[in-house]
Amino acid sequence: MLLQRDPGKWKPFAGGTDLMVLLESGKLPHHNYVDIWNLSELRGVNISDSQVTLGALTTYTEVQSHDVLRREFPMLCQAASETGGLAIQNRGTLGGNIVNASPAADSPPALLAYNAELELRSQTGARWVPYYMFHTGYKEMDLRPNELLTKIRLPRTDQEIHHYYRKVGTRKAQAISKVCFAATARLSRNGLADVRLAFGSVAPIPLRCVKTEDTLRGRQIDQSTIDEAIAELRREIKPIDDIRSTQNYRLRVSQNLLVDFLLSLKQSSTASGSELVTS
Numbered sequence: 306m307l308l309q310r311d312p313g314k315w316k317p318f319a320g321g322t323d324l325m326v327l328l329e330s331g332k333l334p335h336h337n338y339v340d341i342w343n344l345s346e347l348r349g350v351n352i353s354d355s356q357v358t359l360g361a362l363t364t365y366t367e368v369q370s371h372d373v374l375r376r377e378f379p380m381l382c383q384a385a386s387e388t389g390g391l392a393i394q395n396r397g398t399l400g401g402n403i404v405n406a407s408p409a410a411d412s413p414p415a416l417l418a419y420n421a422e423l424e425l426r427s428q429t430g431a432r433w434v435p436y437y438m439f440h441t442g443y444k445e446m447d448l449r450p451n452e453l454l455t456k457i458r459l460p461r462t463d464q465e466i467h468h469y470y471r472k473v474g475t476r477k478a479q480a481i482s483k484v485c486f487a488a489t490a491r492l493s494r495n496g497l498a499d500v501r502l503a504f505g506s507v508a509p510i511p512l513r514c515v516k517t518e519d520t521l522r523g524r525q526i527d528q529s530t531i532d533e534a535i536a537e538l539r540r541e542i543k544p545i546d547d548i549r550s551t552q553n554y555r556l557r558v559s560q561n562l563l564v565d566f567l568l569s570l571k572q573s574s575t576a577s578g579s580e581l582v583t584s
């Protein structure tokens with residue numbers, strides 16, 4: 306109601322794990338926050354035949370402990386387990402991670418690769434947007450001042466999919482990503498299908514690499530496919546030098562991760578000897 310009455314005056318305060326750091330350092334960009342932690346409508350994981358719907362306040366700990374998420378969306382669980390330490394995982398929320406809009410955040414690549422959709426709700430109604438269209442520029446997004454992010458929806462599939470998630474940081478734990486990569490695909494006689502590639506820390510936004518996906522779709526995995534995909538990826542991502550890494554390092558690691566993903570998919574396909582491949 307406050308968001309509706311004075312659009313732009315009030316901002317949501319969820320787990321506070323991003324906001325408290327800004328408050329402590331005197332860099333909080335806003336003065337008025339409304340605590341949404343106790344809104345039960347924003348909690349819970351709902352399962353239907355075709356999709357899994359998570360409340361925006363779902364914490365990293367809740368993600369990791371959910372059986373269906375562990376089985377069908379392992380990259381999201383891995384991202385959750387590699388986010389901060391236990392205290393952050395108990396308090397930090399998926400909704401906060403998305404709206405904080407850091408290009409280096411760890412759950413967005415997994416959500417992009419799983420083709421997530423977001424429910425944005427105001428007092429006048431709700432709308433769904435595909436997540437890959439939500440981030441429009443550095444810390445800019447398709448979210449109106451009177452709207453809350455309320456739900457995150459993940460489509461389920463009965464196809465056996467290869468999942469590949471890597472967070473590359475300075476340390477194994479408690480590190481901010483230099484590069485983060487999440488990918489899904491399956492390989493059949495007709496070539497690659499359900500290819501989705503998403504990176505963190507290589508652009509001003511968490512990036513779904515749709516052009517690189519296009520070069521892969523319907524192809525078998527051989528050297529010319531790999532070379533074309535790498536060339537397209539180098540055009541599609543725009544990493545920068547910053548305090549954590551360099552443009553060159555990020556470019557090199559991104560292409561290495563893409564190659565490793567494709568080779569691991571091919572290998573598991575050969576090992577299973579079947580038309581469809583699982584991780």
Ligand SMILES: Cc1cc2nc3c(=O)[nH]c(=O)nc-3n(C[C@H](O)[C@H](O)[C@H](O)COP(=O)(O)OP(=O)(O)OC[C@H]3O[C@@H](n4cnc5c(N)ncnc54)[C@H](O)[C@@H]3O)c2cc1C
Pocket residue numbers: 316317318319320321322323324325326361362387388389390393396397398399400401402403404405409410411412452453454455479480481
């Ligand atoms: C020590 C430490 C380690 C961390 N490690 C990692 C890490 O490894 N990987 C990583 O990705 N992040 C990391 N983070 C960042 C942070 O924990 C996550 O981004 C977390 O998911 C934020 O969620 P929150 O609920 O705490 O958001 P908050 O701090 O409450 O809010 C963040 C932003 O989102 C907005 N917001 C929150 N919920 C909503 C909603 N439902 N609708 C609309 N707007 C909303 C708020 O207004 C604010 O602008 C770390 C933070 C700390 C302090």
